[in-house]
Amino acid sequence: MKEIEKYLFDLQGYIVLEGVLSEAEVARANEAVDRHAALIRERTGELSLSGDSAALKGVTGRGDLGGLLGWEKPWCDPFREMLVHPRVVACLNVVLGPGWRLDHNGGLISMRKGAEGHLLHGSSGPGFDRHQYYHFQDGRMHNGLTVAAWQLTDCNPGDGGLCLIPGSHKGNYACPQEVRKWLAHREIVRQVACKAGDVVIFTEAVTHGTLPWTADHDRRSVLFRMSPGNLAYATGYNPWPEEMLAGMTPEQRAVLEPPYHSRLDRPVLGDDGKLVQGPEAR
DSSP states (O other): OOHHHHHHHHHHSEEEETTOSOHHHHHHHHHHHHHTGGGOEEOOGGGOSSTTOTTTOOSBOOEEEEOGGGSOTTTTHHHHHHHTOHHHHHHHHHHTOTTOEEOSOOEEEEEOTTBOOEEEEOOOSSSOOSSSOEEEETTEEEESSEEEEEESSOBOTTSOEEEEOTTGGGOSSOOOHHHHTTOSOGGGOEEOOBOTTOEEEEETTSOEEEEOOOSSSOEEEEEEEEEOTTOOSSOTTTTOOHHHHTTOOHHHHHHTOOSOOGGGTOOEEOTTSSEEESGGGO
């Protein structure tokens, strides 16, 4: 992780890694999604994410699609490869520490024109959340639950999509409701503009949400939520579905290890995405 990337993550609570995926890799991932598009479910009724915010309302809900890692080959492969992509692994080795793990099963967020936004949320201030946090000590950052959001379509300025309040991961006061609803002080809320192939890495401690989607093309973002190796927020690992594990490489399986300390011979990936510790590394 470059020094400027460390600086920006510490300052903002997120960074954008540009051009992680090539055009061909983005097309391959989108083809896999197209093959399973009939499984996308839009959030409506009680599953709506905009709450009672008039500013975040839309004409339809967000689309969700899970199970990507367990799809039949070759459609699962683009997403399994994301787990161990060297550029993202090297970043997470700094943000979370070596031996980090997949906490939530991966999933696709889709938004078509008119899709609603998501109330801003995050774990910063006033209490300490032992699962979602940002802390700096002994010359390095320490994070709890952290997101790697892989962009499969462009998200241009004004399109909507992912937004956050830079620096709020170090806030000491709870985010006021009128800000969470995007009704006041909109100037402090930043829409994260990015291109297909970029990856946004952000701590769940930063106050974040989604703005209504206004673009003519659909938004597609694949989210993997990671935790330090000794920590679990969700219980999906107990156990992971067999179809999700079948055919994975040792490196990919390492990311799916349950939570325990690295000194107990936990599989650990080096910055190149290869195993440097654990039984398979010998």
